[in-house]
Amino acid sequence: MQETLDHRLEERNIKPTAVRLLVLKAFMAQEAAIGLADLENRFDHADKTTLYRTLKTFEEHKLIHSIDDGTGALKYALCQETCDCAPEDLHVHFLCTVCNKTFCLNDTPIPQINLPTDFSLDSVNMVVKGLCSDCR
Amino acid sequence: MQETLDHRLEERNIKPTAVRLLVLKAFMAQEAAIGLADLENRFDHADKTTLYRTLKTFEEHKLIHSIDDGTGALKYALCQETCDCAPEDLHVHFLCTVCNKTFCLNDTPIPQINLPTDFSLDSVNMVVKGLCSDCR
């Protein structure tokens, strides 16, 4: 397990520190996306700034990606191992209105849409709200 | 013009006050969505709270709808006159990455997507980023 964690960090050129391994472990342990506040609660000895910067570091190195699900707080989820955070890696995110968990729907690519003429497309953020399988 | 404004408010059961007429006028005058900060700048004599509550009132009465385009500040845009803010009134929003303006793509309904089994859909927020016709 420890090996896997180390490896996952090295793969993305991130030095494994205690905090980083802890945070990564949290991500590996659950499917739902994780916010800064979640980490603060889980590791109540660790400093908010450190956790914040850990997330930023992970994000910069494309180990995780951020999700703005409209709840007011950013969440983060592990990228696919092959992920390059390129447009084709974009996917739909799902927010359960009951348990408030956010999931990557990695198998649900963002559908193509037709823009008005003279508009060009760069990226798309698509968040679906509803009930997840646990809550319905 | 004044008539139109009054009428538009009455239609939604909103009492026409000076501030409200001014704010509505601002919405009618431009296509792009408007945020609280925009209003504060435009009417630098008016109070932030008043403008805030004006927006809330308009939103409650479905004269405008809010748009979370991921820029960190909510924006608002006029609803269609027939709008009921029901699921079928949902549409795609477009954020120009250059001029930072946000538009309703009223003619672009949100495409249907397939959720994993046991997930049920409630609503969808879809924001497309790119270049608008003025900026490309």
Next chain:
DNA sequence: GAAGCCTGTGCAACCGGGTTGCAAAAGTGC
């Protein structure tokens, strides 16, 4: 092994958007 350096961590303080409480002002009905 001391001096210097770089990275990571922790604390405090700040920032901006949004929100609330409360009191004054404006409008409404009698």
Next chain:
DNA sequence: GCACTTTTGCAACCCGGTTGCACAGGCTTC
């Protein structure tokens, strides 16, 4: 004119995110 409701304005707060700065730890270089 008076009581009542609504709207407005000010102040203060909340919360998520962010920055500045100092310190700790590891590692090099002499």
